Amino acid sequence: MAQAINVNSEIGKLKSVLLHRPGAEVENITPDTMESLLFDDIPFLKIAQKEHDFFAQTLRDNGAETLYIEDLATDVFAKDTAVKDEFLTRFLTEAGYKHGRTFDSLKEYLEGLETKEMVDKIYAGVRKNELDLQRSVLSDLAGSDAANPFYLNPLPNAYFTRDPQASMGAGMTINRMTFAARQPESMITEYIMKHHERFAGTPIWRDRNHTTRIEGGDELILSKNVVAIGVSQRTSSKSIQALAKELFSNPLSTFDTVLAVEIPHNHAMMHLDTVFTMINYDQFTVFPGIFSQDGNINVFVLKQGKDGEVEINRMSDLGKALKQVLNLSELDLIETGDGDPIVAPREQWNDGSNTLAIAPGEIVTYDRNYVSIELLKQHGIKVHEILSSELARGRGGARCMSQPLWRDEI
Numbered sequence: 001m002a003q004a005i006n007v008n009s010e011i012g013k014l015k016s017v018l019l020h021r022p023g024a025e026v027e028n029i030t031p032d033t034m035e036s037l038l039f040d041d042i043p044f045l046k047i048a049q050k051e052h053d054f055f056a057q058t059l060r061d062n063g064a065e066t067l068y069i070e071d072l073a074t075d076v077f078a079k080d081t082a083v084k085d086e087f088l089t090r091f092l093t094e095a096g097y098k099h100g101r102t103f104d105s106l107k108e109y110l111e112g113l114e115t116k117e118m119v120d121k122i123y124a125g126v127r128k129n130e131l132d133l134q135r136s137v138l139s140d141l142a143g144s145d146a147a148n149p150f151y152l153n154p155l156p157n158a159y160f161t162r163d164p165q166a167s168m169g170a171g172m173t174i175n176r177m178t179f180a181a182r183q184p185e186s187m188i189t190e191y192i193m194k195h196h197e198r199f200a201g202t203p204i205w206r207d208r209n210h211t212t213r214i215e216g217g218d219e220l221i222l223s224k225n226v227v228a229i230g231v232s233q234r235t236s237s238k239s240i241q242a243l244a245k246e247l248f249s250n251p252l253s254t255f256d257t258v259l260a261v262e263i264p265h266n267h268a269m270m271h272l273d274t275v276f277t278m279i280n281y282d283q284f285t286v287f288p289g290i291f292s293q294d295g296n297i298n299v300f301v302l303k304q305g306k307d308g309e310v311e312i313n314r315m316s317d318l319g320k321a322l323k324q325v326l327n328l329s330e331l332d333l334i335e336t337g338d339g340d341p342i343v344a345p346r347e348q349w350n351d352g353s354n355t356l357a358i359a360p361g362e363i364v365t366y367d368r369n370y371v372s373i374e375l376l377k378q379h380g381i382k383v384h385e386i387l388s389s390e391l392a393r394g395r396g397g398a399r400c401m402s403q404p405l406w407r408d409e410i
């Protein structure tokens with residue numbers, strides 16, 4: 001069985017990447033649902049798609065195969081109706097439907113679609129006016145359920161393929177997402193990893209069947225041995241400790257160190273990769289707002305201890321911790337917005353730190369963050385600028401919108 005995933009760094013030449021093209025789900029956001037759907041505005045889909053296509057073409061032009069998760073899901077469900085049936089049953093159950101009239105009608109509706117159309121509908125959501133269902137129970141007539149125009153909510157965050165899963169070495173984590181708006185996304189990943197022949201035999205370091213949460217924006221592969229994970233609004237320390245234990249004990253894993261980095265818990269900095277990314281052997285982007293007045297930050301170095309336990313060493317200097325775990329004598333922390341008190345928060349908000357390295361010292365990032373871009377160039381980084389006016393309204397950048405499947409070794 002060929003190895004499907006190989007991600008042992010953040011900077012190795014990007015050869016294969018998982019994407020999702022924004023679809024109808026993005027225009028199924030309303031002002032009332034924007035916040036619960038984790039968006040800060042409603043993108044204009046046509047432009048968001050053009051921008052995403054430009055992003056994907058930039059990756060292809062620089063040697064990466066672009067795989068779309070909706071196509072992989074279609075492959076799986078078109079090939080095996082029993083798997084499709086099981087998926088729909090679990091998907092509807094997780095959406096809160098018990099077996100009965102609505103459950104049966106929804107399942108029949110989705111099963112009646114061509115498979116690709118069904119997958120698009122799973123992402124887009126199912127509106128109540130798509131089914132002619134008699135509403136005979138009170139919850140259909142009054143209260144929050146009645147007010148919701150959807151039987152199945154849209155999944156507008158799906159184009160941020162970084163988060164519901166995380167490639168790590170030769171394996172993957174399939175993530176228990178924090179908010180209900182995104183939890184269904186990783187079920188699609190689960191079915192692809194389980195049933196798509198391309199991923200047969202891929203080790204799963206942690207699956208989504210947990211109560212403690214973790215999201216891929218917090219999971220950075222700093223080297224073959226070191227993973228950095230954010231303690232953030234979206235990832236709990238319990239998940240990090242459990243994943244570290246798995247990585248240290250699983251014979252298929254090469255990881256022996258986890259760097260847990262505690263960042264502010266808020267929407268703007270929801271994941272570690274919104275404030276910190278690795279862009280070269282010894283160069284990183286960093287948003288200065290994650291440090292205290294005296295430049296400190298909570299960093300915990302987790303290593304294999306005695307009897308399978310995890311040993312934890314606390315540090316307060318990110319640079320020192322990175323030098324220690326990566327065996328670097330020097331390093332270059334490049335500040336978002338050149339550290340300016342106005343520019344830095346503005347460009348961090350629009351993902352100026354959320355860069356995607358496609359090779360050592362070569363990144364893709366949103367064109368709008370021109371102060372950060374200028375500074376990166378001054379530090380010798382090759383920058384590919386991508387369009388961002390509509391995509392950025394989802395509060396994610398180039399790293400958020402990509403899940404590497406294969407990177408060349410560095």
Ligand SMILES: NC(=[NH2+])NCCC[C@H](N)C(=O)O
Pocket residue numbers: 037038039157160162163182216217218270271273274354394395396397399400
């Ligand atoms: N890796 C990232 N920074 N992902 C950004 C995801 C943005 C998305 N609206 C959310 O709140 O989940």
